Amino acid sequence: MNSGSDAIKEDTVGIAPSRRRFIASALTTALGVSIADMVQPCGLWAQACTNKPGQPNCSNPGDLFVPVREFRSKDKKLAVDMTVKGTTKSVATISGQGYQCCPMRLRYYEAQERVKGGAKWPENPALPGPGPTLRMRVGDTVDINLVNSIDPNFFGKTNSAPNGCDLRTNQNFKEIYPVNDNMPSCFHKDNVTNLHYHGTHVTPDGEGDNVMVDVPPGKPPKNTRRTLFTLPLPPPATNPDTKQPFIMGQAPGTHWYHAHKHGSVALQLLNGMAGAFIIEGEFDDQLKALIPGLDETEKVLVIQQLGDTILIQPGTPMNTCAGGDPCPLVNGQLQPTIEMRPGEIQRWRFINATMQQVSYLTYRFLGEDAYNASKGGPFPSDPGYAPVIRQIAYDGIQLAPERYNDPNFGLSQEFAIAPANRIDLLVQAPATAGKSRLAFRALHGKPPAGCAQLTQADFLLHLNVSGSPVSPMNFPTAANYPAMPAWLQWDENAPINRILKNRCLKFNNTLDPSLRPAINDLAYDGMPDTTQYIRLNTAEEWRLENYWDSSIHPFHIHVNPFQVLEIFDPNASTQVTLQAPYNWFDTIAIPASKTVGEKLTPGYVRIRSRFVDFPGTFVLHCHILDHEDRGMMQEVQILDPTKPLPTLPMHS
């Protein structure tokens, strides 16, 4: 480069007339200072953040709740093109120094229904939030084309070498990351993606719920991946893969989809790459018969924490979390307002699409007075003006009538949602007009070093009840609440339910110098030592132990849900006794351990599951996704003893 020609260019630019330059020049003359003097004291903010609500594209506390656009299956098929892109979005939060709304470069889903005149989402890419809500029914075919159109140069370079871990240093030349983390269990390949259909009971191989594939940015066909599967009907419908009847059906309920590329899951979910995946079935038909009009007012609430940076706290062990622990948003909105009429019952579907432990929260509606009086403290025994809730499902699987009528579950006015959990509620507004908030409290204890508590904001949304009362609406009773279908009952005498094997998984740290999040001392390496081999169509009982004092570990396993038999929390003064019929989950928070002196008592959960219908390879992992990316994951291979062992790709 010729510095002389540069100087000429500078001069040429310097004499170009512009209003700003004219004003600056006039001020310089009048005040006797240089432009540099004027600029330097305040500087130019690299990103135009604002701390004043009301700016374009920034969510404002109290704004009216805006539902996410729904794409519904037509003629028993859901056909959608999902394109992953990067753009600048305005993200509002209450964190650290209060309200802020900053432009951030985020990855997101641009979706289009693949039918004539099909809808698109998002309408405004500058607004953050989830992908479209996809809604279908059991028995429908899901046909989704995932296209990775990320421009890698739009984001920072992510690794120092091909197939290497992300690299981050600070201004003093100190290496912040990867230090002792290494492939494949480290943050890496931020722009590679895939899709997981969380909560589905479909084949994990081929075009099914296959998270073992990488979809890199680039050009077709390399950057494209098609998903094509049919959601099982309730047994005894036939499994088209095996020509045998299904043992389990697809639970109709609130499920979700999200990116699942090992090494970049946390960042991509922090960017917002998730959405609701609503499957309807007989349970919904029964509810609608009990409460006419329920589907017209239903709310889908995707809870996210959005940001562009994984916070890395150097040390041994190294802690990671979402940068600044941003406030939970609802569909990308900060503390929106939902409106109801007096006496009205609505169905609210909550999806915790966050990626870290500080969002393990317990929620309760509080009237304005009760909220203000209890701020920061325990929930008051009297919530004041507040709606009544009835929980009807966990993780998209309906509660049994006994649990619907259980003070610990369906009847409780508090509900907890760990990362990846879903909760379905019936919410009945009080009979008179008024205002309340859905407040939350931390369940997770002290967060890891460097990760902040969510103390700057302690409620998720406003509820405003106004207008004329509705005609009387009533919750289902224990007597008329939908019965569990036979395939969701666990007949202790049925041969399929005989426990063939017991396993114990210890959620701990590696023994190597990285001290990474691990299962049974090992970070996921794609090898047999981090793989569970299970025989198809058998039942097993597992004990899941947590050896971290500082964090829960939400255990999630793909393809097959499980029943939770026991939860032991060493930090709790009393333990909840669970009893049959046990609730079904696909994600369960394993309580943190407790250390007194030299003695560590792990928290634990006992579960049982049937690994049925689909042989193949999938994963189990902690759903605090920075833990997963760094190694707290294992492969699961479901083997059909009548067939040869498959050769399968591992995560890169």
Add this chain to the structure above:
Amino acid sequence: MGKPKKGGYPPPQPITNYIEIIDGKINPAAVTIAWGDLVVWTNKDAVSYTLAVCTNGQPDPKKIWRVLAENASSAPMEFDWSTDMGKEPFTYEYGMLPPGTAKATITAQISRF
């Protein structure tokens, strides 16, 4: 020294700031960020650049921050605050090593607003 008080600590949610290099110039040449933020330089030119911290006003070849390939972004650089930094804003001068000539500043401060 202790932690900065209200309006300072805890810090705002960190974000990644993007600084472009076009036609051999760093744009913007003077930026302010919050401690904890990250910076990515995006090289829009078809030549490679080396960015180094200045010593005595000149980019120091012994203090290289980033080597930027042509038409590529840098890895993120984190700006960490430590107790010995004090509460006042701190300005880093940096620039390109030859054949590049551009110079710029990054000022880091505790409060975003």
